Amino acid sequence: MTAVDKRISVAVLGSGAGSNAAALIDRSSANDSSYQIDLVIATRGDAGIVSVASDRRIPVVVLPAEHWEESLLSALQSHQIAVLALAGFLRKLPESVITLLEGNVLNIHPALLPRFGGQGMYGLHVHTAVIEAGESITGATVHRVTQEYDEGAILAQMSVEVRAGDDPRTLQNRVKTIEHRLYPEIMNVYCQHIRDSTSSPPNNPKPQL
Numbered sequence: 001m002t003a004v005d006k007r008i009s010v011a012v013l014g015s016g017a018g019s020n021a022a023a024l025i026d027r028s029s030a031n032d033s034s035y036q037i038d039l040v041i042a043t044r045g046d047a048g049i050v051s052v053a054s055d056r057r058i059p060v061v062v063l064p065a066e067h068w069e070e071s072l073l074s075a076l077q078s079h080q081i082a083v084l085a086l087a088g089f090l091r092k093l094p095e096s097v098i099t100l101l102e103g104n105v106l107n108i109h110p111a112l113l114p115r116f117g118g119q120g121m122y123g124l125h126v127h128t129a130v131i132e133a134g135e136s137i138t139g140a141t142v143h144r145v146t147q148e149y150d151e152g153a154i155l156a157q158m159s160v161e162v163r164a165g166d167d168p169r170t171l172q173n174r175v176k177t178i179e180h181r182l183y184p185e186i187m188n189v190y191c192q193h194i195r196d197s198t199s200s201p202p203n204n205p206k207p208q209l
């Protein structure tokens with residue numbers, strides 16, 4: 001494998017059903033992938049993301065309830081992870097993790113940030129708030145992660161319509177469908193940039209969607 005072919009090592013961290021982890025892993029098997037998923041990290045042993053990873057033979061680490069920051073750092077270091085992809089991770093990420101990865105931490109959020117973001121805005125809570133606000137358009141955002149909830153630079157967004165008769169679950173399903181396209185493509189562009197350049201990845205990768 002030449003330097004150009006080398007794939008960037010990515011870990012996915014989450015606590016949910018794992019559908020975005022599945023999309024990221026599945027995209028990484030394409031010939032043109034610039035990244036590979038070397039580790040899945042879960043905050044709960046019973047989370048769907050654990051079986052998603054096991055089914056695809058990706059190593060899994062389940063963080064303990066106590067001292068999880070140290071366990072997370074140690075898992076990232078021992079697997080030599082370069083980029084961390086949050087997918088359904090609901091806590092604040094410690095600064096030590098962002099520093100270790102030199103800021104190469106991305107998140108997917110199920111709305112068009114900066115709207116419907118912030119503490120407590122996750123999963124169905126977001127879709128409930130979007131419906132209650134009477135929005136006709138919502139979407140998904142991939143952004144860089146800082147220590148504040150949903151505040152890092154936005155890398156890409158895709159929108160979907162909110163339909164009459166939608167409930168939070170039907171809306172979540174429609175948003176997840178675009179998340180599964182958006183996140184892997186942005187990850188591919190982001191890691192391509194890391195691989196091909198010595199500079200930091202851009203804040204506006206242009207995916208081919």
Ligand code: GAR
Nearest residue numbers: 016017018019020088109110122123
């Ligand atoms: C995704 O919809 C993601 O956008 C959301 O959690 C879901 C995880 O689903 N993240 C947040 O709400 C973060 N604020 P998944 O486990 O099926 O990928």
